[in-house]
Amino acid sequence: MTTVATNQSAHRHSEPPPVPSRGAGAAITTVELGKTYRSRGGPVVALRGLSMEVQRGELFGLLGPNGAGKSTTIGILTTLIRPSSGSAIVAGADVLREPVAVKRRIGVVSQANNLDRELTVAENLEFRGRYFGLRTSAARRRARELLEWDGLAARAEAMVTQLSGGQAKRVAIARALMHTPEVLVLDEPTAGVDPQTRIRLWKTIRELRDTGLTVVVATHLLAEAEDLCDRVAILDHGRLVVCDSVAGLTGRAGGDRVLTVLFDGPVDQIAIPHWVRRAEVDGAQVRASAANTDGLLSELIAAGAALGRGVRDVTTLLPSLESAFLALTDKEYRE
């Protein structure tokens, strides 16, 4: 066990594998992308006119609660789902007209573990390389390089069914890099992994961005998008809520703090201080945002007391993607 750990930490210091050089410009452009699924219960609209751009070399987050349309977007960008309307250009190729060209230029790490269960770790990588036209010897060499870089060389001969969830995800990332893609797409890369593995995966993803690779991460975790990404697009109910840098987004909410106070009964008539930027009263709950919430809590408590209400619970949200989501959609973000 100790030996493996030592090996791994040694390998972790090796450079990420080289990727092709890229110019500036958009790596992904979508225009009015729409998707409607036909189902027995009638049509289900999953995506409504999504237009966005991902720049080359950036680490881009596709953020939204479950059912927001992230997986559909990822499916369309990776040619696995046909859009019902609109268009998408990925790494210079049209997903509908040139799906094979798109596939040559992207690496994809799916949310589910779809490693080839009848093959070993190394074989998973080698055959992926061969599907992309690498000769057997070249595929073997690149597989070895990637497994060493990812700290999985010691597991090369294991069947993938013997891997832990985190290891399987790392193998999937290494496999997606076999054909040196221009764009790496990861769908919920840290779903179902422990916190330690999550931090390690984030580090790996940042390393890849630092090599110049364009990385798109779909996630429903606000913290993941906030800590990891350069820019994010927030989706909700199949619509683009906003697309901006993380810093820009937290600033867009005015850098506000959001104070939520829950009283022990309805407070519809509560007096809100005039200097509060936005406020919303919903039954027993008051939510108010302001650049500085100092003093706001005591004023709200007093205003509630004037109505004969006591305070049950108080939460404060610092300027963040969560407060930005709240400010932009008037809804709480539910992961």
Place this chain on the structure above:
Amino acid sequence: MRMSILRTGAAMLARELHVLRRNLLQFAVNTGMQPLLAVFVFTYVLPKIGVMRGAQGFGTILVPGLVASTTVLTAIAVVSTSLMRELSFGRAIEDRMLAPLPVWGLGVQKIVWGALHAFLAGLVVFLVVYFVHEPGMRPSVHVANWPLLVSCLVFIPLMAASVGLLVGTILEPSQVSVFINLAMIPATMLGCVYFPWAALRAIPWLQVGVLINPVVYASEALRAVFTPDLPHMPVAVVLSVLVAATAGVGWLAIRSFQRRLLG
């Protein structure tokens, strides 16, 4: 473009062969056990206990029948069950869908692999049926028509693998056992495996009814190849059906495959 599609398809076949080689013993047992038992019961046990007296030539009838039914059923089972598994379990199919191949190319690759696998299974069965017999009772088979044999080796597995792809795209995994009982077993029992089609003259409705069964044409075609002296359907008829069914079912299967994969 076309070259790279072929190279990707070839790499996928290499992967299938690699897995098959690793599971070779299992493949041989799975493929050979049933025909071995059929030969044992029909050409040894039954004549020995007096149930089928005078059936010593039965081995000769069984050679084309068992090779045909195993080839057809193996192709259908291999393609349909592997596809259903890949479509359900974490959508493992996405791994292949992301390879630089159009979706129709992936469907063709699955048909070609199913056909190749079924051909190998047919070969195992031929060796079992031909070489396992009572002393001096070797089935009297010889290749009477080489071009027909080659056509059979190409079209029987391809036709059956196309059926497999179609079935795999239509059925849900929970319906497999129903499919086996309702389609696969009747297809074997009524596939002119144990008797030539002409012998069904005595039961006219059945003779007509079995014509929807692809195993019938496979058995009859191989009968024309290996045992031309026994009654068999006219070569032109079986060949036409095999070629037309391969093209027709193949086209339907690829379309259904594309629709199923690209939601």
